[in-house]
Amino acid sequence: MDPRRISKPIKIGDVTIGGGARIIVQSMTNTDTSDTRSTIYQIKQLEECGCEVIRVAVPDMQAAQALAEIKERISIPLIADIHFDYRLALAALKAGVDGLRLNPGNIGEPERVKMVVLVAKERKVPIRIGLNAGSLPKNLDPKLTTTQKMVAAALEQVKLLESLDFDLIKLSLKAFDVPTTIEAYREIAARTSYPLHIGITEAGTPRTGVFRSSIGIGTLLYMGIGDTIRVSLTAHPREEVFAGYEILKSLNLRQHGPILVSCPSCGRTEVNIIALAEMVEKELTMILKPIKVAVMGCIVNGPDEARDADIGIACGKGRGVLFRKGEKIGVVEEKDFLTALMQEVDKL
Numbered sequence: 001m002d003p004r005r006i007s008k009p010i011k012i013g014d015v016t017i018g019g020g021a022r023i024i025v026q027s028m029t030n031t032d033t034s035d036t037r038s039t040i041y042q043i044k045q046l047e048e049c050g051c052e053v054i055r056v057a058v059p060d061m062q063a064a065q066a067l068a069e070i071k072e073r074i075s076i077p078l079i080a081d082i083h084f085d086y087r088l089a090l091a092a093l094k095a096g097v098d099g100l101r102l103n104p105g106n107i108g109e110p111e112r113v114k115m116v117v118l119v120a121k122e123r124k125v126p127i128r129i130g131l132n133a134g135s136l137p138k139n140l141d142p143k144l145t146t147t148q149k150m151v152a153a154a155l156e157q158v159k160l161l162e163s164l165d166f167d168l169i170k171l172s173l174k175a176f177d178v179p180t181t182i183e184a185y186r187e188i189a190a191r192t193s194y195p196l197h198i199g200i201t202e203a204g205t206p207r208t209g210v211f212r213s214s215i216g217i218g219t220l221l222y223m224g225i226g227d228t229i230r231v232s233l234t235a236h237p238r239e240e241v242f243a244g245y246e247i248l249k250s251l252n253l254r255q256h257g258p259i260l261v262s263c264p265s266c267g268r269t270e271v272n273i274i275a276l277a278e279m280v281e282k283e284l285t286m287i288l289k290p291i292k293v294a295v296m297g298c299i300v301n302g303p304d305e306a307r308d309a310d311i312g313i314a315c316g317k318g319r320g321v322l323f324r325k326g327e328k329i330g331v332v333e334e335k336d337f338l339t340a341l342m343q344e345v346d347k348l
Ligand code: SF4
Pocket: 263, 264, 265, 266, 267, 268, 269, 296, 297, 298, 299, 300, 301, 302
């Protein structure tokens, strides 16, 4: 794995992004922001499963006015997502948000951008310049590739903010196309030192979107690029948080909750290992401790993998051998597999 790119750190509320800090998992609510009750409820659900920074859409003044109450009642930093209307950005800043995501290019007149930037600077609120391949400025050279256009637009907007003596900047250059996204981030990472929020936009439902995101985000992280991630999914946002941590755990970049090792099952399997693994996985969602649990389907490869885990079971016909930290601790009947395994997990 390549060494991490050390970016210029910024603070979103009390969370540091960049500068070698841990990679932060973000998500975005899908409630109507002006419905504060539902929005706060959803943010609290996301906090519980490990979301570290939350973004909410601010499409109108009603949503902007809801931000103060939302901010007051949640524990993680709040980012306002704004397009086109500088007055919404000013209202969001006044409401006390910790970050803005906007596209200075679609805010219009330089005077309007300036007004937003001056207030953000005074309040030390970072701005994410969030570019999407599908909504790039129209004035770019048509001969450029999509990747080149994304990078050119991002640099242009960085220049605009820097010209206003503002450097609390974070960048994102997202596309649905994975290679385009990877290339765009690779290029921008080499050309600026600002922290990068990475993701694949409109990645799809969990069934397909998790793959696109894992490949895109995973490749970038492996290249040392990325300070914060969001897995965009057409699903409840808690799925985004779960997927984000799984990507980070797969690359050993973060520990968060349990890791389940389970065998794929084969002709040697003599118990219903698929059902057992699914039940164990469900039980483990309640646990936040980073432990490794193995559910194996036979005595050929099972014992070795089970031994390597904090808690493991290698299942044979009608019976299974339980392991704790590599030590065999007992033999259990098939009907007791789940209970016995979870009891050992609880003891940890
Ligand atoms: S652990 Fe055993 S049952 Fe599971 S896939 Fe490997 S050989 Fe087959």
